[in-house]
Amino acid sequence: AQTVTQSQPEMSVQEAETVTLSCTYDTSESDYYLFWYKQPPSRQMILVIRQEAYKQQNATENRFSVNFQKAAKSFSLKISDSQLGDAAMYFCAYRSAQDDKIIFGKGTRLHILP
Amino acid sequence: DGGITQSPKYLFRKEGQNVTLSCEQNLNHDAMYWYRQDPGQGLRLIYYSQIVNDFQKGDIAEGYSVSREKKESFPLTVTSAQKNPTAFYLCASSQIRTGWSYEQYFGPGTRLTVT
Numbered sequence: 001a002q003t004v005t006q007s008q009p010e011m012s013v014q015e016a017e018t019v020t021l022s023c024t025y026d027t028s029e030s031d032y033y034l035f036w037y038k039q040p041p042s043r044q045m046i047l048v049i050r051q052e053a054y055k056q057q058n059a060t061e062n063r064f065s066v067n068f069q070k071a072a073k074s075f076s077l078k079i080s081d082s083q084l085g086d087a088a089m090y091f092c093a094y095r096s097a098q099d100d101k102i103i104f105g106k107g108t109r110l111h112i113l114p
Numbered sequence: 115d116g117g118i119t120q121s122p123k124y125l126f127r128k129e130g131q132n133v134t135l136s137c138e139q140n141l142n143h144d145a146m147y148w149y150r151q152d153p154g155q156g157l158r159l160i161y162y163s164q165i166v167n168d169f170q171k172g173d174i175a176e177g178y179s180v181s182r183e184k185k186e187s188f189p190l191t192v193t194s195a196q197k198n199p200t201a202f203y204l205c206a207s208s209q210i211r212t213g214w215s216y217e218q219y220f221g222p223g224t225r226l227t228v229t
Contacts, residue, residue, distance in 0.1 A: 009154070035217055045204065045220035091156060100145050100164055100210045101172070102218055106156040 002027045004094050006105035013082045014113050020067075021077045021108045023092030031097035034068065034075045039107070040088040048090070051075065053097075079110075087112045117141065118221035120205050125226045127199075135190045135224045137205030146188035147206040147218060150174060157204065163188055164210055192226065199228045 003026045013019035025034070036048040051059045051068050059066050063083075067076045079086055092105040118139045127133045139146065145164045149157040159172030163182040177196025182188050188207075192199045202225050206218040 043202065043223050045206075047217045047219075050217055100208065101147075101159060101162060104157040106154060 002029075002094055002096065002103050004092050004103050004105040006090075006092050006108050008108045009106075010109045010111070012111040012113055013079075015082055015084060017082055018078060018080045019082055019110065021079075021090050021092075021110065023075045023077070023105060025073050025075065025092070025094045027073070027094065027096070029096055029098070033095045033097065034066075035093040035095070035102070036064070036066070036075075036077045037091045037093060037104075038086075038088045039091065040085075045091075049077065082112050084112050084114065086110060118205060118207055118219055120203075120221035120224050123222065123224060125224055127226070127228050129228055130194045131228075132194060133192050133199075133226065133228075135192065135203055135205075135226065137188045137190065137221060138186055139188075139205075139207045139219075139221075140186060141207055141219060142185070143207035143209050143219070144185070145208050145210045146182065147208075148172075148178070148180065148188070148190045149204040149206065151202040151204060151223075160190065160203075192228075199226060201226060 005024045032053045034051045038046045038048045049061045049064050063080045065078045089107045091107045093102045095102045121136045147162040148160040158174050161180040163169035179191045204223045205221040208218040209216045
């Protein structure tokens with residue numbers, strides 16, 4: 001069975017600095033998708049970024065980018081120029097190309113220090 | 115605006131009572147999902163449905179039931195058999211198509227407290 005591991009329960013970063021959230025996953029499949037979701041205090045889940053496993057290029061969305069290492073099964077999220085609004089729980093998630101279910105990690109709570 | 119609605123936002127029940135959580139979507143998505151979120155546990159899948167009148171158990175289906183009579187609606191019933199029902203419940207939906215990286219869209223959630 002696939003698993004997703006986020007080893008950092010909490011992290012803090014100074015406003016305007018850069019922070020990287022770690023995620024590793026375990027799968028025997030070669031075709032899958034990876035996601036980072038953000039859950040702010042409102043608890044509304046918001047998609048931050050997605051990565052298709054068949055793409056070698058790392059996904060980027062404005063200040064958010066990923067470091068996708070397929071062989072290492074690693075999918076970290078980098079947030080540049082951190083803003084107060086980035087404070088949230090961040091969930092790494094995996095979806096097999098053969099399935100419609102998404103498997104979530106346990107989350108990393110990110111604090112932004114003014 | 116297209117989206118997913120869940121009602122109510124907060125729900126209180128006495129132990130031993132069944133309670134139904136509402137989830138409606140107007141995104142024309144085929145698949146719908148129910149998750150339970152507890153502190154430190156991430157999101158755990160309760161049930162999901164890929165088509166009307168069909169649904170599958172997720173990882174923690176015991177004590178829960180669902181129905182999918184309409185494409186837009188996927189209500190979740192928390193039965194008295196659920197041993198620890200107090201939690202935050204999230205509904206989600208997505209398109210489904212093999213080979214496409216469709217993400218799931220989430221509703222605002224319902225906080226259920228059972229005493």
